[in-house]
Amino acid sequence: MASKHGESEKIEAYTRALMDAARAEDRADCDLVQWQHARKFSPEVIATIAAMQNGDDIDLVEAVSKQYKEFLDARDNTVLVTVTTSVPMDDELRAKVRAKAEKEIKASVYLVERVDSSIIGGIMLEARGKRYDASVRAQLANIRKTLSSSFIGGEEK
Incomplete structure (x- = not known):
């Protein structure tokens, strides 16, 4: 129990x-x-x-x-913010994420922490139906997309 x-x-x-x-x-x-x-x-x-x-x-x-x-x-207007990292956050990072989220959202936040090693590194935040993805996985996908559109028709030699 x-x-x-x-x-x-x-x-x-x-x-x-x-x-x-x-x-x-x-x-x-x-x-x-x-x-x-x-x-x-x-x-x-x-x-x-x-x-x-x-x-x-x-x-x-x-x-x-x-x-x-x-x-x-009580008309509690606290906003749920889901934070995904590749490793568990320590108290210092948690405090920084909370402060930044409260400043951006202009409300108190309740953090729900998730660990997902597939994001490789960085952080993902979700609040009010919106997602901010600063994960290494997303950055690599953007690089891949940029490179593939730059070299349409094949690789340069």
Whole structure:
């Protein structure tokens, strides 16, 4: 069984992901009961529910629903920012990313950290349906695209 602290972090992460998705759909004030109609769900809501299911956290739905209502009542405008790096961030980098994101978004942020070694290095940020990709993988793809368009008709000799 997960610790109470770990469980509360999961509940907040799921709650914020659902709020972010609902805001994107302009449905933040809708009752969660409406979400039982899956055909109305956005891919983000479905992905959050799927993450809860895959993480064996589906029993947290009631607690997430309660916290969602509390956040909504408090008019919490914190923005969910997903940060993907090739290795885990340390506290110093986390603080820099948070400060930069809050400055750009002009709101407080809740960071969801992901590690994906396939990006090779660099960082990817996602917030409010937009993605900023400064990963090495993306930079290499751009170089490849530039080179292939520069040498249309074959390689120079």
